Amino acid sequence: MPELPEVETIRRDLTGYLVGLKIIHVALGESRVIRGDHRHIEKAVTGTIVQSVDRVGKLLIVALSNDQHLLFHLKMTGQLFFKKIKGEITRGGHSLSETIDATMPNKHTRAVFTFDDQSKLFFNDMRLFGFLQLVDLKQRSAIVERYGIEPLTENFTLGRFISVFRGRKTNVKALLLNQSLIAGIGNIYADEICFAARVLPQRGASTLTEKEMKALLHSSEKIIANAIEKRGTTFNSYIDGQGRKGNYSQELRVYGRGGEACVCCGTTLKKIKVAGRGTVYCPSCQR
DNA sequence: CTTCTTGTTACTGA
DNA sequence: ATCAGTAACAAGAA
Numbered sequence: 001m002p003e004l005p006e007v008e009t010i011r012r013d014l015t016g017y018l019v020g021l022k023i024i025h026v027a028l029g030e031s032r033v034i035r036g037d038h039r040h041i042e043k044a045v046t047g048t049i050v051q052s053v054d055r056v057g058k059l060l061i062v063a064l065s066n067d068q069h070l071l072f073h074l075k076m077t078g079q080l081f082f083k084k085i086k087g088e089i090t091r092g093g094h095s096l097s098e099t100i101d102a103t104m105p106n107k108h109t110r111a112v113f114t115f116d117d118q119s120k121l122f123f124n125d126m127r128l129f130g131f132l133q134l135v136d137l138k139q140r141s142a143i144v145e146r147y148g149i150e151p152l153t154e155n156f157t158l159g160r161f162i163s164v165f166r167g168r169k170t171n172v173k174a175l176l177l178n179q180s181l182i183a184g185i186g187n188i189y190a191d192e193i194c195f196a197a198r199v200l201p202q203r204g205a206s207t208l209t210e211k212e213m214k215a216l217l218h219s220s221e222k223i224i225a226n227a228i229e230k231r232g233t234t235f236n237s238y239i240d241g242q243g244r245k246g247n248y249s250q251e252l253r254v255y256g257r258g259g260e261a262c263v264c265c266g267t268t269l270k271k272i273k274v275a276g277r278g279t280v281y282c283p284s285c286q287r
Numbered sequence: 288c289t290t291c292t293t294g295t296t297a298c299t300g301a
Numbered sequence: 302a303t304c305a306g307t308a309a310c311a312a313g314a315a
Contacts, residue, residue: 001293075294127311
């Protein structure tokens with residue numbers, strides 16, 4: 001399940017690989033994952049040059065020349081896999097020998113971009129929740145505006161954070177997961193952040209003290225930054241831009257550990273449903 | 288066979 | 302009008 005750290009890892013990888021390359025061919029599958037007229041997208045994108053690879057929340061944006069922007073959302077099982085031509089040294093410092101040479105395309109491949117150096121970018125999505133969409137800058141801006149405060153930016157301040165919590169009737173977890181309030185947090189990191197901040201995910205958002213909100217803010221920053229450093233969490237199908245797994249999986253303290261012992265106090269971790277999602281917490285450490 | 292998995296949104300009700 | 306809660310989507314694992 002790619003959340004902010006996983007998408008950011010892919011963004012950084014793809015920035016090194018794609019920027020400056022010209023797209024010479026596009027092949028789009030017939031699934032609903034590709035939004036809009038397939039023929040139009042293929043025609044419009046072919047011949048353009050990758051300007052940048054950006055991210056807002058969990059949305060990845062590949063900016064092309066000619067005011068065109070490719071939006072990629074991986075949802076649950078989306079993958080972006082970049083494959084260099086054989087024998088060529090990868091840009092960005094990673095040597096080709098580190099990569100897993102997965103067979104591409106596979107049956108879950110929904111789009112293939114070929115670049116002028118014959119390298120390829122594969123967009124895979126087993127469960128067809130994700131999407132690929134071509135927009136112009138105006139549309140891009142309208143979509144980006146719908147996202148809330150972005151962790152690890154100058155906007156992620158205690159003041160902004162508190163204003164998100166004030167007067168909310170919902171619980172902490174639903175708030176952390178709400179992309180229009182805070183961008184990029186998903187089910188894994190929401191539980192990890194609540195645990196680190198020692199706050200129960202089912203707590204009413206408006207019942208939090210300033211101290212607790214401060215703890216949530218700092219835990220969010222710390223955990224997300226650490227997860228990016230560890231190149232994300234691989235739980236199911238997440239892989240980075242070269243097919244490698246993330247290393248944060250071994251750092252998880254609550255997610256996926258329901259029924260196991262709390263790493264802090266040994267209490268059995270509880271698993272319940274909060275905001276319609278599986279939620280694990282320590283009934284002793286978190287209040 | 289049923290149940291569980293999750294990111295986002297359409298829908299429902301307050 | 303606004304907000305909150307939930308079903309639905311999809312395909313595979315257990």
